[in-house]
Amino acid sequence: MHPVNWAILVTYIAYVLWDGIRRSKDTDNIEGYFLANRSLPWWAVGLSVMATQLSAVTMIGTTGQGATDGLRFIQLYFGLPLAMVILGVTLVPLLHGAKVFTAYEFLEKRFDAKTRSLTAFLFLLSRGMSCGTIIAAPSVVFSAIFGWDMTWSVAMIGIPTVLYTMIGGVQAVTWADVKQMVLIVLALLAVVIVLLVKIPVSPVDALELAGATGRLQVFDFSWDLTQTYTFWSGIIGGTFLMLSYFGTDQSQVQRHLTAKSVDDARTSLMMSAYWKIPLQALVLIVGVLVWVFYLFVPGPMLWNPVAERQVQAEAPAEFNALQARYVDAWNIRTQDARAAVAGDHGVDSEVTRPDREALIESEAAVNAVRAEALALVTQVTGAPSRDVNYIIPRFVLDWLPLGLAGIFIAGVIAAAMSSIASELNSLSTATVIDFYRRWWRPEGSPPHLLRVSKIATGLWGLFACVVATYAANLGSLIEVVNRFGSFFYGSILGVFLLAMIPRTNGPGAFFGLLAGMGVVASVHFGLPEVAFLWHNVIGAVTVLTVGVLVSAVSPRPASA
Amino acid sequence: MHGLTHPRMAHVTPPTDARTRYRVTAARVFAVQIATLLLLWWLQVTFAR
Structure with a gap:
């Protein structure tokens, strides 16, 4: 720098x-x-x-x-x-x-x-x-x-x-x-x-x-619970x-x-x-x-420079072959991008529409080569190859x-x-x-x-x-802790919501919290495809339901 | 009895003038959010073909 x-x-x-x-x-x-x-x-x-x-x-x-x-x-x-x-x-x-x-x-x-x-x-x-x-x-x-x-x-x-x-x-x-x-x-x-x-x-x-x-x-208006966003x-x-x-x-x-x-x-x-x-x-x-x-300026095939150097050193033949294919795909995409916007700004234009479809195809071709390069990174380094976090820092520098x-x-x-x-x-x-x-x-x-x-x-x-x-x-340990965190986030909210309901009590809150975390953990392992945002709803609703029920049947303290 | 009007939660319920002010603030927040979402929707339908 x-x-x-x-x-x-x-x-x-x-x-x-x-x-x-x-x-x-x-x-x-x-x-x-x-x-x-x-x-x-x-x-x-x-x-x-x-x-x-x-x-x-x-x-x-x-x-x-x-x-x-x-x-x-x-x-x-x-x-x-x-x-x-x-x-x-x-x-x-x-x-x-x-x-x-x-x-x-x-x-x-x-x-x-x-x-x-x-x-x-x-x-x-x-x-x-x-x-x-x-x-x-x-x-x-x-x-x-x-x-x-x-x-x-x-x-x-x-x-x-x-x-x-x-x-x-x-x-x-x-x-x-x-x-x-x-x-x-x-x-x-x-x-x-x-x-x-x-x-x-x-x-x-x-x-x-x-x-x-x-x-x-x-906007994605689908009700598909497996889609995160x-x-x-x-x-x-x-x-x-x-x-x-x-x-x-x-x-x-x-x-x-x-x-x-x-x-x-x-x-x-x-x-x-x-x-x-x-x-x-x-x-x-x-x-x-x-x-x-980067449609108009050549960017690297791999954004992580350490992974790039390692693959280049340990698998030079495969890397060079992919690099050549990447440059070709990138050149075609650049031509398609220029054609898609050349001389016409009308989004419904008959002229631009076929060019847009060509751009989508050439973009897919660039991504396909990159996917192969990332798979090669995993093969060479044995580590995850996701390099999204490196795009902006490399552009900045x-x-x-x-x-x-x-x-x-x-x-x-x-x-x-x-x-x-x-x-x-x-x-x-x-x-x-x-x-x-x-x-x-x-x-x-x-x-x-x-x-x-x-x-x-x-x-x-x-x-x-x-x-x-x-x-x-500690990668896997951190992942476990983060996953555990998602089990109780909605459940803790449930406890605070329970606090605003009259006649709910300590046993209701405590056992409601345990039940909420348990249900979210069951959903996570039993239905792993359900997106994490729904865990918060499930946890909070479970705590409220169990908390109200337990409060109703448990004896109230004399001071309450 | 509603949670926020329960005697134990009485201090939570804002006085009437504060409540009115808060309703106006909430209405402004929702108006800005709807405007933002409409702008994003316009971006999507105009360019995402």
């Missing part, structure tokens, strides 16, 4: 670190350290909520998905605005009114200690591992693209984040999120502008080319997923608990309700435009002007840091509030608890960095 890009990256990391550390002046007790004394304005909280959700995977994985699959992924977010409106009149005022540090603390006030401890434990288990994968995803890509050692990549992202989160607490996390979110959006907009300038056809023609190959196909899974399953994520996951709940009033908390969530879908469209459109760009590449890489690191910081902060909160203070040191002095909170943040950061460093070897 050019020294100017390096300078931008180093300046960004140094600034975030300095800005985060100076926030520590305002945190001298755990209410300040974890909740900023419930004093933050809605716009800062709102940007923090968005920055927490948007990780480096969005910047490099989702953009890559836009290049290969187009816009259909956006359907996942169709339920988000509805979820935010529902949360504004249910869990947000409920949690604020209860004056809690964690969402799980509320469950003890409403139900019992074992329900609180179980939900908090499930949160720690899943978020602890996911924090590692959030660091690992960009680190793996940077290692391959820049040739860095994995440990160095992890350290560059992980260490500054752990330091500012540990020292500055939620104040540092939130104000860093604000600046990181601005950087991320500016980086995405800059890439779109550069692409529009560099693509040798008009923006309308670029959209026609993307549309001809199905990349602008957003459909309009209905997005609206129904997505609503349950977003209710659970924003309403019961401590990494998000802690964002809106820092707002200075219920109104500010509600308004902060409305920011996502308004902007999440357009922002996600922007992310996917970056990928779509990068695909259009090869084609963005000097300085802008550094800004985009800083944007990717900002996206990673903002998610990791919020997760570390919430992991520490749940550890200290739901376990340490609840079970071991209820009478701990404020300075003692603050010291323990900082140590907990540091230890979770260390754990996440270790998981990230060994992510490649």
Whole structure:
């Protein structure tokens, strides 16, 4: 990478670190350290909520998905605005009114200690591992693209984040999120502008080319439960997923608990309700435009440079044969793309329609050669060959002007840091509030608890960095944990929904939660083809049903 | 009895003027979402042939 890009990256990391550390002046007790004394304005909280959700995977994985699959992924977010409106009149005022540090603390006030401890434990288990994968995803890509050692990549992202989160607490996390979110959006907009300038056809023609190959196909109205992204899974399953994520996951709940009033908390969530879908469209459109760009500019057959070099070295004959076929297929596709947009912008034109069909065929031919090349990668390396995550970083380094590449890489690191910081902060909160203070040191002095909170943040950061460093070897374990996470996400939402139903009780919540997780696990293993978004609906409905029934038959405590 | 009007949840129910304001906000959110979806639909039907 050019020294100017390096300078931008180093300046960004140094600034975030300095800005985060100076926030520590305002945190001298755990209410300040974890909740900023419930004093933050809605716009800062709102940007923090968005920055927490948007990780480096969005910047490099989702953009890559836009290049290969187009816009259909956006359907996942169709339920988000509805979820935010529902949360504004249910869990947000409920949690604020209860004056809690964690969402799980509320469950003890409403139900019992074992329900609180179980939900908090499930949160720690899943978020602890996911924090590692959030660091690992960009680190793996940077290692391959820049040739860095994995440990160095992890350290560059992980260490500054752990330091500012540990020292500055939620104040540092939130104000860093604000600046990181601005950087991320500016980086995405800059890439779109550069692409529009560099693509040798008009923006309308670029959209026609993307549309001809199905990349602008957003809506799938089928009721096929095996399809992950459909309009209905997005609206129904997505609503349950977003209710659970924003309403019961401590990494998000802690964002809106820092707002200075219920109104500010509600308004902060409305920011996502308004902007999440357009922002996600922007992310996917970056990928779509990068695909259009590579219609006219030769791109690599394999996007992962490490895999490319390895295959070239170990199977040169097969690689060269595939490379020759790839160049031929790419040349034909380029000719077809030029023909499809030459001299006619009418989408229903009789002239362009046959050319569009030719483009679809030549696109399929390019993809077929790539599929063979990816199979060769798996054969040679013995590792998964999916290389979607490498498309955007390679475009950025090869084609963005000097300085802008550094800004985009800083944007990717900002996206990673903002998610990791919020997760570390919430992991520490749940550890200290739901376990340490609840079970071991209820009478701990404020300075003692603050010291323990900082140590907990540091230890979770260390754990996440270790998981990230060994992510490649822990692959199957991480997958198991993520799968386990999907078993209880909807079920935890069910417990919170149950809390809003009168006459439900602790045994109902606890056994409802166990039943919900069990049913989702049964569906996952018995009907593996059912898409994961529906698991959230199944889990929540099971908990509600079992919870109400168990509450009805179990004896009520005398104090209720 | 509705969950949010139960005495234990009384603090959750916003006062009337706040409730009206929230309804307006919710209506705005849905209007923006419908407009966004219509724009995406227009993109799809115009270019995705």
